[in-house]
Amino acid sequence: MKYKRILLKLSGEALMGDNSYGIDPQRLDQYAQEIKRAHDLGIEIAIVIGGGNIFRGVQAEKVGIDRVQGDYMGMLATVINAMALQSALEKNNMYTRLMSGFKIESVCEPFIRRRAVRHLEKGRIVIFGAGIGNPYFTTDSTASLRAIEIEADVVLKGTRVDGVYTADPEKDPKATRYNTLSFQEAYEKNLNIMDMTAFTLCQENNLPIIVFDMNKTGNLEKLVKGEEVGTLITAKN
Template sequence: MSDQAQTTAEGETPQPTYKRVMLKISGEALMGDQGFGLNPPTVERIAREVKTVHDMGVEICMVIGGGNIFRGLQGSAQGMERTTADYMGMLATVMNALAMQSALEGIGVYTRVISAIPMDQVCEPYIRRRAVRHLEKKRVCIFAAGTGNPYFTTDTAATLRANEMACEAIFKGTKVDGVYDKDPVKNDDAVRYDTVSYDDVLAKRLGVMDASAIALARDNNLPIIVFSLDEPGGFRGILDGQGTYTRVGG
């Protein structure tokens, strides 16, 4: 652990709040200020945030959206057949996963990209027991290509994989420091929740994740931690029991 960690009276550093987590980020988080595609400095910054948590001994899974490259719903809305559009979106997530793998391994973090759509030349196929073994060996596992099926979002894929990997929480990295009753960017009087139930997220349409993902998390009592990915040290801080965030359910 880093110098930021406080030692106990026995001279030992405290254990992180969670031992195995899923980090879900959008594809848009990787494009920085350029408005599309991948911004290498932004990818590297997020990789360093992941490394600070990995250095604590936390086992990390990741799912990255593909909206910075292609979004299936938008393609469908423009006349493209929905199944084809969704598969194109899944391929975009593989590109983002490979970019994050390159950034992580560039700073010394062993990483595996695991795709729900087999493409053996660039990544591993999804086999649950193999993925669990990677985590046990302290490799970061980036799950790509969603669930491998159209009509499912990467939010649902992240929740599914988090349950399969026995993660203790999903960390949803966003541009704001939690869940608000209304858009805090547009409303100065928006109020942040410290905690909120799964049912309230669904009933009030708070936009944390899509309804399928929230329902799957609720059915398995899997907490969702919503925090700002733009806050330096925010991911690490929550694992240290600090920081500002909203806890959904759990």
Template sequence: MSSAEPRFKRILLKLSGEALMGNGSYGIDPETLDRVTQEIKQARDIGTEVCVVVGAGNIFRGLKGAASGIDRATADYMGMLATVMNALALQSALERIGVHTRVQSAIPMASVSEPYIRRRAIRHLEKGRVVIFAAGTGNPFFTTDTAAALRAAEMNCNALLKGTQVDGVYNADPKKDPSAVRYETLTYMDVLRQDLKVMDASAISLSRENNIPIVVFSIHSENALVNVLQGKGTCTIVSGE
């Protein structure tokens, strides 16, 4: 692995719950979990401070629960609890490879995590720990994408990196349309005007207001995270005009 200086000193990594499923259809795939945590370790080893927001689509998705008849706010809280499960799995896998990690939950759960306290989280990052933010924003009707943009702003992150199933943002779904074209760069307004499925509109607007670039890349490519941090990886960068 190259020792080139990372282009971002502090990042927030947004992981979807699906990113932890591997080839499965539900839950957490141990091999995928171990590979993702190795990516995070590599990023930290080149000098980048890393915090993480993880979704829960691999366990329970609030919107899907609401569609099945569960009250929307209740379904969203259930999804937040599922993100705590993913966060604890990430913490365990990271600490198994020697990476000191803290989980902070927006819904207080003193037995398994710290409460979310901004100044404490920043101090953890300064000490080289990985901080995993669980339970989204702690409020229903907000996605973990919005939570990621919010925490990135609160932590004074230099960039928000979204690890997805594909290597950037396309004008169509590349898994369904082989002629889909990948964008190298986009502006926040491009994403909003074209309704591109990068992150939800609240997350895009929050990133725009705080001038935090969004870097979309494939979390499934080997060394993808560290390559993007060193300016070598394939990705799409969403930033200002």
């Protein structure tokens, strides 16, 4: 296998499927089966999932909610998604642990780096909920930070498009996909891959990112086997 330990980043919106909000059970089960295929190969898997299908902290100010309060509400939304994913994974006969950026002891373990690594070494899938536990940080930043902390080999950002394009492929039919990019090129081209904090963390720690289509059956399995899927972003191109 090309990778021994991965950090899989999923968006909350991806769980909506064709719905306008909430969680689509079919999409949830699809993701669980995709993750199982990779896990059955012996890959150690950690997961960060967003909460945009339920609530986004940045939306808070628009409705008169304090930004910090809104961010904590968004973090709780990620815990709801993480619990749903945990249930789907366990339904597919995988052992999991859910770790939270702040204390919610009834449903999550607190995040302790050494404990997270030990869970991974024992073959458990570790899901990180509640962001990093602080406002003003996105789940992209959480994914980058946790990946660095657990010494993951790569961040796999699962999206609904098959990589990074010169423009939005859903709006511009002439947009072309990059197979590889350097961090510097992504900066210079102003490509919207992750927020700047998350992206800089990966660049400074030489942690590659792969953006790929999570909705296509078999893509995750192909990636961990080393096949070229999506767009690879590294320190050097």
